[in-house]
Structure formats: C-alpha cells, structure tokens
Amino acid sequence: xxxxxxxxxxxxxxxxxxxxxxxxxxxxxxxxxxxxxxxxxxxxxxxxxxxxxxxxxxxxxxxxxxxxxxxxxxxxxxxxxxxxxxxxxxxxxxxxxxxxxxxxxxxxxxxxxxxxxxxxxxxxxxxxxxxxxxxxxxxxxxxxxxxxxxxxxxxxxxxxxxxxxxxxxxxxxxxxxxxxxxxxxxxxxxxxxxxxxxxxxxxxxxxxxxxxxxxxxxxxxxxxxxxxxxxxxxxxxxxxxxxxxxxxxxxxxxxxxxxxxxxxxxxxxxxxxxxxxxxxxxxxxxxxxxxxxxxxxxxxxxxxxxxxxxxxxxxxxxxxxxxxxxxxxxxxxxxxxxxxxxxxxxxxxxxxxxxxxxxxxxxxxxxxxxxxxxxxxxxxxxxxxxxxxxxxxxxxxxxxxxxxxxxxxxxxxxxxxxxxxxxxxxxxxxxxxxxxxxxxxxxxxxxxxxxxxxxxxxxxxxxxxxxxxxx
Numbered sequence: 001x002x003x004x005x006x007x008x009x010x011x012x013x014x015x016x017x018x019x020x021x022x023x024x025x026x027x028x029x030x031x032x033x034x035x036x037x038x039x040x041x042x043x044x045x046x047x048x049x050x051x052x053x054x055x056x057x058x059x060x061x062x063x064x065x066x067x068x069x070x071x072x073x074x075x076x077x078x079x080x081x082x083x084x085x086x087x088x089x090x091x092x093x094x095x096x097x098x099x100x101x102x103x104x105x106x107x108x109x110x111x112x113x114x115x116x117x118x119x120x121x122x123x124x125x126x127x128x129x130x131x132x133x134x135x136x137x138x139x140x141x142x143x144x145x146x147x148x149x150x151x152x153x154x155x156x157x158x159x160x161x162x163x164x165x166x167x168x169x170x171x172x173x174x175x176x177x178x179x180x181x182x183x184x185x186x187x188x189x190x191x192x193x194x195x196x197x198x199x200x201x202x203x204x205x206x207x208x209x210x211x212x213x214x215x216x217x218x219x220x221x222x223x224x225x226x227x228x229x230x231x232x233x234x235x236x237x238x239x240x241x242x243x244x245x246x247x248x249x250x251x252x253x254x255x256x257x258x259x260x261x262x263x264x265x266x267x268x269x270x271x272x273x274x275x276x277x278x279x280x281x282x283x284x285x286x287x288x289x290x291x292x293x294x295x296x297x298x299x300x301x302x303x304x305x306x307x308x309x310x311x312x313x314x315x316x317x318x319x320x321x322x323x324x325x326x327x328x329x330x331x332x333x334x335x336x337x338x339x340x341x342x343x344x345x346x347x348x349x350x351x352x353x354x355x356x357x358x359x360x361x362x363x364x365x366x367x368x369x370x371x372x373x374x375x376x377x378x379x380x381x382x383x384x385x386x387x388x389x390x391x392x393x394x395x396x397x398x399x400x401x402x403x404x405x406x407x408x409x410x411x412x413x414x415x416x417x418x419x420x421x422x423x424x425x426x427x428x429x430x431x432x433x434x435x436x437x438x439x440x441x442x443x444x445x446x447x448x449x450x451x452x453x454x455x456x457x458x459x460x461x462x463x464x465x466x467x468x469x470x471x
Contacts, residue, residue, distance in 0.1 A: 001025065002150070003307060004141055006164055007157035008123035009036065010105065011279030011296040013112035015155060017055050018304030020119035022396045027151075028121065029143070031128035031158075035113075038256030039104035039186050039215050039222045041293035043068065047354030047373070048294045049097035050458065051301045054394050058097075060111045065103030066216045071197040075206055077246040082196065086352075093436035094375035095355060096390065104186070104215045104222070105293065129158075132167050132275065139274050153307055155276045157300070160263065162281035168272040174265025174284070182287065183227045185238055185257030186220045187212075189249055194219065200245040210241050220255060224287075233257035262286055266325055270317035278303060283324040286331045294354055295327050305396065305456035319359040319371075359459055368443040370462040374454040375440035379416070379430040382423070387430070389437060393454055398461070403438065403450040 001024050005012045008030035019026040044052075044061065052058040070084045089098035113123060128144040132154060139154040156164025165172060192198055194214050198221075201209030210225040225241045235254040242249045267282045279296030286292075303316050330351065359371035368375075376390045392414055393399050400413040406426045407415035415429035416437050423429050432438055438445075441452055444460065453461035 001152045001308070002027070004029070004129075004139070004149070004151040004154045005157055006030075006129045006155070007159060007279070007281070008032075008109075008113075008125075009157065009159070009279065009296075010041070010108060010112065010293050011300050012155075012157035013109060013116060013123070014051070014055070014297045015157065015278065015300035015304050016121055017057075017112065017116050017119060018301065018396070019308055020116060020121045021055070022305070022308040024308050026121050027124070027149075028116070029124045029127040029129065031126070031144075033126050035106070035123075035125070036109060037106050038258070039106065039218075039220075040184065040258075041105045041287075042102055042213065042215065042222055043294075044101040044103060044108070045291075045294045045352065045354040046095065046097045046099065047357060048297050049101060050376075050390070051297060053097070053390060054301075054458065055115065056394075057111055057115045060114075061101065061103060061108065064107055064111065064217055065101045066214075068100040068102050069195075069197040069214055071199045071211070072193070073206070074198060074200045074246055075203040077200075077248060093377050093434070094440045096376055096388065098353075100353070102213065102216060104218060107217060129163055129167075132164070134273050134275060153274050153276065155278055155303065155307075156281045157277075157279045157296075159280045160265070160284045162277065164275060165267060165277055165281050168275050170272065170277065171268045172265050173268065174263070176264075177262035179229075180262055181227050181229065181231070182260045183223070183225055183231070183233050183237060183241070183257065184260060184287070185223050185233055185235075186215060186218070186255040187223050187235070187238060187251045187257075188219065188253040188255075189221050189251050191249055192221065194221075197221075198249075200242060200249070202245060209245055218255075223251075227259070231259075233259045260287060264328055264331075266321070266328055270321050271313070276303060276307075276316065278320075282321075283328060285328055291327050291331050291352065295324055298323070298354070298357065301457050308396070309456075315359075323357055323359075366443050366447075368441065368460070369447075370460050372460050374452075374458050374460050377432070377437035377440050378434065379437055380433050381430055382428070389430075392430070393458055396456060398456055399454045401437075401441070401452040401454070403441065403445050403452065405450055 003026050005016055005028045008028050012028055016026045016028045070082050072079050073081050091098050130144050131142045133140045138150045140150055142148050156162050198212040212221040212223055214221055223238055231237045239251050263284050265284045270277050270282050278299040299320050302320050306313050360369045376388050381387050397412045401416050403416045407413045409427040415426040416432050417429055455461050
C-alpha cells in the first residue's frame with residue numbers, strides 16, 4: 001500500500017511514523033524550501049506524550065524539553081510573585097505523564113524527522129501537490145515538477161490554506177476576527193532569568209501584558225502579546241511592547257516571529273473517498289490553551305492504524321471531528337477571556353491535558369467505557385521485571401488483556417493475574433502486584449467478561465475479544 005501525505009509538520013510526521021512502522025510505503029511532501037524554524041506550538045500535552053511514547057520518541061522529547069514553567073509576574077517593572085497556570089501533578093499508576101511539556105515546534109519536528117528516517121522515509125521539500133483525482137481504486141496526484149503518481153490514499157496535513165481540502169471541495173466554515181491580533185516571536189533576552197517564564201504588565205491592568213516563555217535548549221524566549229492593527233512582528237514592535245511595562249528588559253535578537261489573528265474554523269468533512277484531512281487542514285485553533293498541535297497529532301494517531309489495516313475508515317471523521325469541535329470551542333472561549341483581561345485566561349485545568357479524550361458513544365455510561373483512553377498501570381511480567389501496561393500496548397498492534405483467567409495463546413494477548421493466582425496454563429501473563437490494573441479497569445471488566453481489547457491507538461474497543469467488528 002502507498003500513502004501520500006502533504007505537509008511535513010507535526011501532523012504529517014506523526015502519521016508518517018505510524019504508517020512507516022507498519023510497513024506502509026509512505027511519501028511525505030512539503031511545498032516549502034526549508035524546515036520550519038520557530039517555536040510556534042511549544043506545549044505538548046500529557047496525552048500527546050503518551051502517543052510519542054508509543055511511537056518511540058518520548059525519551060528524546062523529554063530530554064530536549066522541560067516542564068511547563070512557572071511565571072514570574074512583573075507589575076510596573078517590579079517582580080511581585082511567581083505563579084503557575086496549573087499546579088504540577090504527580091504521576092499516577094494510570095497516568096505516567098501528568099504534566100504538559102515545553103519544547104519548541106522546530107525542535108519537536110527535528111526529533112520526529114529523525115525517527116521517520118530510522119524507519120526509512122523522509123520529508124521531500126520544495127515538492128508541491130498541484131492537483132488530484134481519485135477513482136474507486138486509487139488517488140492520482142500531480143506535482144509541480146510535472147510528476148504524476150498513484151496512491152492508495154492521500155492525507156492532507158497541509159495547513160489552514162490546504163490545497164487538498166480545496167481540491168476535494170470541502171467547506172471550511174468559521175470566523176476570522178480582524179480586530180484582535182497577537183504577536184508571537186522567538187527572541188533573545190539576556191537580562192532575563194532563563195529558568196522561569198516572565199509576565200510583564202501594569203499594576204492597574206495585571207491580566208493584560210507580555211508573556212515570555214523560555215524555550216529549552218535554545219537560549220531564547222517565546223514572546224506573546226496583543227498588538228495594534230498597524231503593528232508588525234518586528235523586533236522593534238516587541239521591544240516597544242515590553243517598554244510599556246519595564247525599562248530593564250532588552251531584546252538583542254529575533255529568530256522567528258509572526259502575527260496571528262483569531263481564525264477559528266472546522267472542516268465540514270474530514271474524508272472524501274480515499275482522501276483525508278488532518279490537523280490544521282481540518283481545524284484551525286487559537287493558540288490559547290496549547291491545543292491546536294496536540295489535537296492535530298491525535299488526528300494522525302487515530303488515522304494511522306485505520307489506514308494501514310483498512311479498518312473503520314469512516315470512524316475517523318466521526319471520532320475526530322467531534323473532538324475537534326469540542327476543543328475548538330474551549331480554545332475560543334479561553335481566547336475571549338484573554339482578550340478581555342480575565343484572570344481565568346491564565347489558568348489551566350485537567351480538561352486541557354487530553355487525557356479525557358474519548359470516542360465513547362452517546363449511550364455509554366460509567367467511569368470507563370468503549371472509546372475511552374485505556375489506562376496505564378504498573379505490573380510485573382513473567383520474569384519478575386517491573387513493567388507497565390503501556391509497555392504491552394506499545395507498537396502497531398491491538399492488545400488483549402484477560403483479567404483473572406487464562407488468556408488465549410495468541411500474540412499480544414496477556415492474562416492479568418493477582419499475586420495469589422496460579423499462572424500455570426496462562427500463556428503470556430503479567431501480575432497485577434499492587435492491584436492498580438484491576439482498579440483502573442474494574443468498571444469495564446464487568447461489561448466484557450474480563451476480556452479487554454485495546455485498539456492500536458490506546459483506546460478501548462467496543463468488545464472484549466478480537467474480531468472484525470470490535471473497533
């Protein structure tokens with residue numbers, strides 16, 4: 001099978017890695033001449049860290065980045081306190097990555113490209129999709145250099161101005177607010193403490209100001225602030241914004257910058273025939289809340305195994321469009337709070353972490369149901385080694401857990417036993433030494449006679465044992 005992905009950002013790279021590790025012949029193209037250089041989306045949420053764990057890149061991401069920082073609040077140029085947008089959370093048995101992680105988008109993309117190269121694929125720069133046609137069997141793609149090629153599927157991960165979305169005639173309704181503009185840039189500020197973030201504002205209006213977030217491994221800060229209608233994203237504009245609140249911060253250089261306007265849009269469809277939309281090509285988010293890139297990566301993770309196995313392709317749009325609509329509303333609401341200087345704009349709750357994303361049907365009830373994220377738990381393998389359920393899930397396969405009974409002797413099927421259970425005749429098994437696995441899945445076990453099937457994307461399947469209609 002051959003799949004073409006247009007767009008070499010986090011969405012396209014995540015999908016390409018997922019397909020390549022499944023043995024799919026994947027081609028990734030990007031019309032730009034060089035890789036993106038800036039930080040832009042610099043927050044990786046906990047659920048996305050779990051995705052990257054499965055894809056084999058989480059260690060590199062954790063090494064390169066850092067916890068989301070606390071912010072030193074400067075009012076009228078004087079440091080008055082330090083605060084966090086959210087309290088740090090301790091790891092739990094079911095949640096190994098409890099906190100958001102900070103890493104510039106360019107650095108993240110570099111890690112993902114390296115992983116893709118290990119799998120034998122790469123991003124082709126300066127390669128533009130000009131047009132496409134599809135029939136019952138394949139998609140024909142025409143490129144700028146006059147090349148034509150056939151693919152089984154095509155995925156548009158080519159941003160808000162998506163060529164693919166336009167080619168398949170999918171509407172992109174939403175709103176663009178021309179009255180509110182944000183400047184985002186990566187800057188050098190040698191006088192600032194690089195171990196923390198900084199918030200500069202006036203004492204009379206403490207919720208409206210300039211945010212400076214340290215970018216791990218770069219020696220730079222990402223600067224965010226609202227600007228006027230006639231302002232550009234130059235270093236001079238950034239310095240002038242800071243000078244309104246402090247005379248002591250001097251910017252010595254700008255690596256990358258952009259001006260952003262509230263542009264909130266959701267594609268009417270995520271699939272037409274053999275062509276799919278993912279990431280910003282399907283939904284455009286405000287930067288508030290750090291949700292856009294994370295939602296896009298989740299698109300790719302949901303779609304990859306379905307394309308590779310030709311399984312439940314219609315469910316991609318059903319599952320992901322509903323999630324995108326919910327996240328878009330939350331991000332837009334948060335932006336409005338920020339624009340009005342409301343204190344809640346600087347607070348983040350568990351709803352932003354991605355750990356509650358679910359594809360459960362509306363009729364489902366209970367603490368854990370089909371479509372929910374499959375929880376993690378520490379267990380012990382048959383050799384006595386301490387591992388996690390996520391270690392069993394990791395890879396391009398579904399995983400079946402059988403609680404309290406012998407498991408079928410099939411690959412990626414494990415009996416989950418109590419310490420007092422006799423493992424004789426159980427085939428592959430793990431010991432739930434502390435009872436965390438049983439506690440995490442108890443609400444679901446009763447519905448499935450102890451058989452729990454975990455989809456390749458880490459969500460619970462609709463039934464407990466493998467089969468064509470379990471997803």
